[in-house]
Amino acid sequence: MTKTYRIATIPGDGIGKEVLPVGRRVVDTVAAQHGFTVEWTEFDWSCERYRATGSMMPDDGIKQIKGFDSIYLGAVGFPGVPDHVSLWGLLIPLRRELDQYANVRPVRLLRGITSPLAGRGPEDIDFIVVRENVEGEYSEIGGRLYQGTQHEAAVQQSILTRRGTDRIMDYAFELAKTRKRKHVTSATKSNGIIHTMPFWDERFAAATERHPGIETAQFHIDIMTAHFVLHPDWFDVVVASNLFGDILSDLGPAVAGSIGIAPSANINPEGQFPSMFEPVHGSAPDIAGKGVANPVAAVWTAAMMLEHLGEVDAATKIERAIEISLETPETKTRDLGGTANTADAGRAILVALNEGN
Ligand code: NAI
């Protein structure tokens, strides 16, 4: 019997709507080659919907989407709708209520891409940022006082729990066990942030004890950003809190060529809820509607989704097809120094897949 995966797609706004269809076509193509099928259900949850109805998704949105095997999302955000509305009205509720506590963002310098760092090749840049995705600095605890007066004040609480910290660290150490280097680096700031970050360091030390055989390192986030640029080869698996992981996972892909290639997964490791797969980039209003967005991030993200669903060969095949498509300037997009538009770049990936490379 043919295996069928039920996947919810949320193209969202801006270039999300341009790159997701490319990812879907790529998935359908490898599915046919590998003997499985995908049943797509599209949801119009977006800033456009917010403008029309006053909410990013319906009240029972989480209930509607809970039963799918995976969620494939483009990006949300559009000028005129404040970014905290799109984030807190859709992405954060999905990540939290589906307990997608591990945000996994691979950073790899693909063949065919020149790093902005001089003299670096694919062997130098190959690491994964594991970001805590449901607590930490992104918390709604806090408030504003005396708004609009000279006494105005704003308070925002970070929340780090032992359960939340331990499970993201365990995820990072388990991931490191599957990799060649078996190394985990912790991003901290326990000099300046004197309550939560020393706690983070203690939990990292405890995780190191729980996982013998894994080498570790830790850096304060400020110097760590410098090391990402100067010594990307030092890193294998990086574990970070919600905010630090967010920052590092934009810097990482920039070092590996472009935010336009960076994939990410919001994983519910226990499999109790669907995991959600989305490119790292946003809706890019500056290029939206022009048909020039790089579809590679969305396609690589789709490969991560298939890998998570157990279709490892299909995922590997997509990654190889991406690398082939990046070999010539005519088939890669402008952010990578090429001349292709979204459609050309997508076609090149499909051609590589169909040629069975
Ligand atoms: P962005 O990632 O949308 O764009 C940053 C820069 O990178 C822009 O110059 C853009 O043109 C370029 N870029 C991004 N993706 C590209 C691609 N695939 N191909 C070629 N160039 C690409 O980030 P920005 O500008 O900070 O945010 C724009 C909107 O997206 C905001 O509303 C923001 O809240 C939202 N956003 C949404 C995210 C999500 O839905 N997961 C993540 C990040 C931002």
Ligand code: MG
């Ligand atoms: Mg971000």
